[in-house]
Amino acid sequence: MPDDPFRLEVTIDRSSPTPLHAQISDPLAALIVDGTLQPGTRLEDEVSMARRLSVSRPTARQALQHLADRGLVTRRRGAGTVVTSPHVRRSMELSSLLSDLRAAGHEVSTRILDYDRHRATAEEAEHLGVDPGTEVVLVRRLRLADGEPIALMTNLLPGDIAPDKEELSAAGLYDLLRERGIVPTTATQVVGARNATAKEAELLADKRRAALLTVARTAYDREGRAVEYGTHLYRASRYTFVTTLFTS
Numbered sequence: 001m002p003d004d005p006f007r008l009e010v011t012i013d014r015s016s017p018t019p020l021h022a023q024i025s026d027p028l029a030a031l032i033v034d035g036t037l038q039p040g041t042r043l044e045d046e047v048s049m050a051r052r053l054s055v056s057r058p059t060a061r062q063a064l065q066h067l068a069d070r071g072l073v074t075r076r077r078g079a080g081t082v083v084t085s086p087h088v089r090r091s092m093e094l095s096s097l098l099s100d101l102r103a104a105g106h107e108v109s110t111r112i113l114d115y116d117r118h119r120a121t122a123e124e125a126e127h128l129g130v131d132p133g134t135e136v137v138l139v140r141r142l143r144l145a146d147g148e149p150i151a152l153m154t155n156l157l158p159g160d161i162a163p164d165k166e167e168l169s170a171a172g173l174y175d176l177l178r179e180r181g182i183v184p185t186t187a188t189q190v191v192g193a194r195n196a197t198a199k200e201a202e203l204l205a206d207k208r209r210a211a212l213l214t215v216a217r218t219a220y221d222r223e224g225r226a227v228e229y230g231t232h233l234y235r236a237s238r239y240t241f242v243t244t245l246f247t248s
Contacts, residue, residue, distance in 0.1 A: 005042045024063035043081040114140040115165040127229040135159030152233040184219040211236035
């Protein structure tokens with residue numbers, strides 16, 4: 001039956017040092033991450049799972065909750081445990097999030113929350129390396145992948161190169177800059193983490209104090225001019241940075 005829940009076929013090894021709940025959650029997580037279990041797939045409930053795999057109900061509950069804590073499933077009374085949208089994995093490169101998401105096969109949309117053209121404050125001027133009073137544009141966007149909020153992005157740009165509001169609704173910032181002959185070539189970036197405020201959680205459709213990845217980046221063109229200063233927030237339950245490291 002198409003509505004039957006997915007039942008994991010796994011042999012529980014009670015002599016293994018791996019906890020019983022992890023022996024269930026780890027293979028389920030692998031199936032979700034590699035796309036075998038598509039978003040919307042309903043998983044077997046904890047009562048059925050515990051009985052079928054001969055484990056305790058708390059063990060089955062812990063396995064499903066671990067998946068929920070990683071953002072791989074949602075658990076709701078009446079709806080059961082359901083696979084969520086794919087986890088976004090992105091290389092740490094100087095590229096547009098929108099282009100990266102589309103290249104990975106996601107349906108992408110953008111909501112412009114704020115677009116303000118004004119004279120730079122002293123702090124804004126310092127971020128862009130310009131004189132206070134220079135015209136700048138501050139734009140705040142919500143980026144969605146497959147209809148689900150992924151990132152809350154705030155960008156400060158020199159006014160003379162800033163794309164307009166309509167352009168930013170349809171295309172990535174770096175792609176729009178390149179269309180103007182402005183190529184971001186280097187950047188300084190700081191990655192951190194913190195908990196979401198109530199407003200941020202609301203915008204990102206996440207729970208209050210949910211874990212967020214934070215990125216503060218200043219990008220420069222070939223001449224060393226700062227072309228944007230961005231502060232971005234990413235849902236840790238939906239977003240992963242991937243970095244390639246080399247030996248010295």
